[in-house]
Amino acid sequence: MHKTALVLFSGGQDSTTCLAWALARYERVETVAFDYRQRHAIELQARLNVQREVKAQFPQWAHKMGQDHLLDLAVLGQVSETSLTRDTAFAMEASGLPNTFVPGRNLLFLTLAAALAYRRGLEVLVTGVCETDFSGYPDCRDDTMKAMQLALSLGMDKRFLIETPLMWIDKAATWALAESLGGKALVRLIVEHTHTCYLGERTQRHAWGFGCGNCPACALRARGWERYAAV
Numbered sequence: 001m002h003k004t005a006l007v008l009f010s011g012g013q014d015s016t017t018c019l020a021w022a023l024a025r026y027e028r029v030e031t032v033a034f035d036y037r038q039r040h041a042i043e044l045q046a047r048l049n050v051q052r053e054v055k056a057q058f059p060q061w062a063h064k065m066g067q068d069h070l071l072d073l074a075v076l077g078q079v080s081e082t083s084l085t086r087d088t089a090f091a092m093e094a095s096g097l098p099n100t101f102v103p104g105r106n107l108l109f110l111t112l113a114a115a116l117a118y119r120r121g122l123e124v125l126v127t128g129v130c131e132t133d134f135s136g137y138p139d140c141r142d143d144t145m146k147a148m149q150l151a152l153s154l155g156m157d158k159r160f161l162i163e164t165p166l167m168w169i170d171k172a173a174t175w176a177l178a179e180s181l182g183g184k185a186l187v188r189l190i191v192e193h194t195h196t197c198y199l200g201e202r203t204q205r206h207a208w209g210f211g212c213g214n215c216p217a218c219a220l221r222a223r224g225w226e227r228y229a230a231v
């Protein structure tokens with residue numbers, strides 16, 4: 001029985017749901033994020049706000065929340081041309097992948113998370129990757145995760161488990177999962193404090209939270225909310 005976990009926690013809807021999922025299961029949960037000069041430091045602020053609110057509103061979870069880690073990954077900006085790290089607009093590439101795709105990003109994240117988990121004595125890596133509302137990111141696939149679990153466990157000679165609670169559910173089901181874990185209070189917290197918008201927009205408030213309402217991340221979040229709210 002696993003007791004400790006490290007959640008890859010960006011401060012968005014998905015990773016906040018994963019954080020709640022881990023807090024409901026494990027005795028000690030630490031969090032990690034990667035600063036790769038995202039165009040919007042607003043995400044990094046959102047994750048601090050989410051952590052503060054989870055601690056304040058969920059005393060049954062607060063005592064399980066351990067250290068938070070922020071790793072500097074500025075190097076990603078040196079190897080990758082992407083609308084997340086450079087000042088270019090969102091677009092689809094000829095490859096069929098959006099230009100928000102950073103080749104190997106999740107592989108790098110998981111490798112660093114595993115190294116951190118090794119040092120901190122944490123057994124499970126929890127990540128919000130998902131094949132269902134698939135943006136076409138090949139490093140979010142279930143097979144990729146299984147291969148990484150094997151590679152990391154062999155390469156560090158320690159059994160890591162990679163848990164992906166969102167892998168087979170869509171955005172509507174992700175809202176429903178949050179509700180089942182923390183009730184309407186958790187849903188409200190996610191609406192109010194998480195950040196998903198690619199443009200870093202936080203002046204427009206919608207039923208599903210803050211965002212421009214038009215970028216692919218906002219569109220996905222809004223569609224999921226509409227289907228969740230309609231049930």
Ligand code: ZN
Pocket residue numbers: 196197198199200201211212213214215216217218219
């Ligand atoms: Zn947006």
